[in-house]
Amino acid sequence: MKTRGIRLRLAQMEVIPADPAANTARMLDLIEAAKKDRVVLIAFPEMAIPGYLIGDMWEREAFLRDCQAAGEQIRKASKGILVVFGNVGVDWKRKNEDGRVRKYNACFVAHNKAFHGPSKGPYPFVIKTLLPNYREFDDSRHFCDVRKLAIEEGKKMEALIAPVSVNGLSLGCILCEDAWDMDYGVSPLTILGKHPLDLVLNISCSPFTLNKNHKRNQVFSRHAVTLKTPLAYVNNVGLQNNGKTVYTFDGASCVYDSHGNEVTDLAPFEDGVITFDLPTDKKAPFGRPVTLTEDGITEIYQALRYGTGKFMRLCGATKVAVGVSGGIDSAVVAALYGTLLKPENLLLVNMPSRFNSSTTIALSRTLAANLGCFYTELSIEAGVRLTAAQVDRLDIRSPDGRLRKSLKLTEFMKENVQARDRSARVLAAVASAFGGVFTCNGNKSETTVGYVTFYGDLAGYLATIADLWKWEVYALGHHLNDHVYRKTVIPDACFTLTPSAELSPAQAVDEGKGDPLHYPYHDRLFASWVEWWNRATPEDILTWFLAGTLESKIGYAGNLRSLFPTNAAFIADLERWWTLYQGMAVAKRIQAPPVLAVKRRAFGFDHREAQTKVWFGRRYEELKRKAME
Numbered sequence: 001m002k003t004r005g006i007r008l009r010l011a012q013m014e015v016i017p018a019d020p021a022a023n024t025a026r027m028l029d030l031i032e033a034a035k036k037d038r039v040v041l042i043a044f045p046e047m048a049i050p051g052y053l054i055g056d057m058w059e060r061e062a063f064l065r066d067c068q069a070a071g072e073q074i075r076k077a078s079k080g081i082l083v084v085f086g087n088v089g090v091d092w093k094r095k096n097e098d099g100r101v102r103k104y105n106a107c108f109v110a111h112n113k114a115f116h117g118p119s120k121g122p123y124p125f126v127i128k129t130l131l132p133n134y135r136e137f138d139d140s141r142h143f144c145d146v147r148k149l150a151i152e153e154g155k156k157m158e159a160l161i162a163p164v165s166v167n168g169l170s171l172g173c174i175l176c177e178d179a180w181d182m183d184y185g186v187s188p189l190t191i192l193g194k195h196p197l198d199l200v201l202n203i204s205c206s207p208f209t210l211n212k213n214h215k216r217n218q219v220f221s222r223h224a225v226t227l228k229t230p231l232a233y234v235n236n237v238g239l240q241n242n243g244k245t246v247y248t249f250d251g252a253s254c255v256y257d258s259h260g261n262e263v264t265d266l267a268p269f270e271d272g273v274i275t276f277d278l279p280t281d282k283k284a285p286f287g288r289p290v291t292l293t294e295d296g297i298t299e300i301y302q303a304l305r306y307g308t309g310k311f312m313r314l315c316g317a318t319k320v321a322v323g324v325s326g327g328i329d330s331a332v333v334a335a336l337y338g339t340l341l342k343p344e345n346l347l348l349v350n351m352p353s354r355f356n357s358s359t360t361i362a363l364s365r366t367l368a369a370n371l372g373c374f375y376t377e378l379s380i381e382a383g384v385r386l387t388a389a390q391v392d393r394l395d396i397r398s399p400d401g402r403l404r405k406s407l408k409l410t411e412f413m414k415e416n417v418q419a420r421d422r423s424a425r426v427l428a429a430v431a432s433a434f435g436g437v438f439t440c441n442g443n444k445s446e447t448t449v450g451y452v453t454f455y456g457d458l459a460g461y462l463a464t465i466a467d468l469w470k471w472e473v474y475a476l477g478h479h480l481n482d483h484v485y486r487k488t489v490i491p492d493a494c495f496t497l498t499p500s501a502e503l504s505p506a507q508a509v510d511e512g513k514g515d516p517l518h519y520p521y522h523d524r525l526f527a528s529w530v531e532w533w534n535r536a537t538p539e540d541i542l543t544w545f546l547a548g549t550l551e552s553k554i555g556y557a558g559n560l561r562s563l564f565p566t567n568a569a570f571i572a573d574l575e576r577w578w579t580l581y582q583g584m585a586v587a588k589r590i591q592a593p594p595v596l597a598v599k600r601r602a603f604g605f606d607h608r609e610a611q612t613k614v615w616f617g618r619r620y621e622e623l624k625r626k627a628m629e
Helices: 020-036 055-059 061-076 146-153 188-192 212-227 297-315 328-338 358-371 381-391 411-434 444-449 470-485 492-496 519-530 538-547 550-554 567-582 584-590 618-628
Strands: 005-012 041-043 082-095 101-111 114-116 164-166 169-175 199-203 231-234 237-241 245-250 254-256 272-279 320-323 346-350 374-377 395-397 404-406 595-597
Touching (some): 005 020, 020 061, 082 199, 101 164, 101 169, 212 231, 297 328, 328 492, 346 411, 444 470, 538 550, 538 567, 538 618, 567 584
Parallel strands (some): 041 082, 320 346
Antiparallel strands (some): 101 114, 237 245
């Protein structure tokens, strides 16, 4: 570098999806502040102008023109400063493979009112090379990448991936996934590393998921050491969604020196900037050793609280009603909202029937008293009886009298009538009268196998804890008591009470009766189906069970033979839940409220699925036959 150092600023701003005007206004303010602080280079996140998760807004040409106009505002503001930012790059003369106008996920470098791209590139911006198409990402649906462009141009990718030389600096600009190159056939960083570089800049729009930063620190630190060049990473904060799944963005922006050390000064989910002087000698160390710590319940709580608050504001909700049963799930949801709302804006509603015990009703009252919020009890008994009286033994017939039948409500159907009466009738009406929304309290274990009722406890404006297994709900409850409130807000008995829907005598909690799930085992079993990168199937599960290794494979601390004394019992349980997971539960998940994602494979767009016939596989059937013999 020509100077003693370069004052660098990473702008970890909140990016509002599909609001170019607001994002650009924020960027312009930050640019002016950077100029006053004599910052040489300010970097903004990927897609800082349009937002990233905006569905098919990319198909609207008027929106693209709006984004381009916003980019022009940033270009004009770049007099005397280097500005690196993400925006959609549009080539109006070319088409994508879907027949729509050509679009790129692009990194723009502006200086002295001009855009600067790679020296031999066809555009005045850097194009994202690696377009992720897993989990929540679907980039190639809308964008063209460097690999496709190289084929079109008849060039090698090395001709299109090059540094941006501007203001005496050689910048290696990459976008998010370009640094996560382990499973791709091409590495943009390896190609960039063949050139002299002063700094590598990774602009990202990377959602929070548990332990992602742990992995990123390993990957990015290693890249900086391999390239022998400092690497700056800037990510946004805020909330974005793709309809069925809601994602938080924690920022975690930082800089790695060429020795793999890091510099970071911002707390997670905090809108702010990191400013520091990058040494002239790029080999000089300036950071602290990377601390590789895995996330835990603290980070889950931060993400859930941040995301819930942001989603409420997105929906315009200022008041919330929570249906509380006395169980742990609804208690945790209520306590979480208690950290976000004033007591006068939170209402807890207990809706008992004749099957609800005095124990759970008392726990609901105690919870409300501990939170100091509104509380009411509304019995559903009369409403359920009315529905049963209207429907049970109801004569139905065709107008000509040729067809005639008498309907019968089974006991199981009456359980569902109770669940629907609570949510679709009572809670929805109460929330409306209260001037607010009501929550969906289902956890990930129940969501996996559809242990919820259509239009009953499946309803709500947001499924706040639907990405948490049951054991994680308990852990979050303890965290809320011990570290957030620092007192017993969630009653102790909520943690020891038998989980139960209390819809029939078979679910009497005072008798220790409840859900058919053995959560310590089924949580781990379901996680292997849902969250593992290479997801397990009944064939894998039965193979490991017969070999005596299933407990260690899935992390279950107990002895499965004590739960399932015979192969037949184990197989019956496995097939029961797998059939529900791939069957009716899919239909329920399709109609469920948006899930707030905090971990890998959140239901919704992250866990993509179709309604199909339940599949077991030929090898499984062979194993089953031998096991039963």
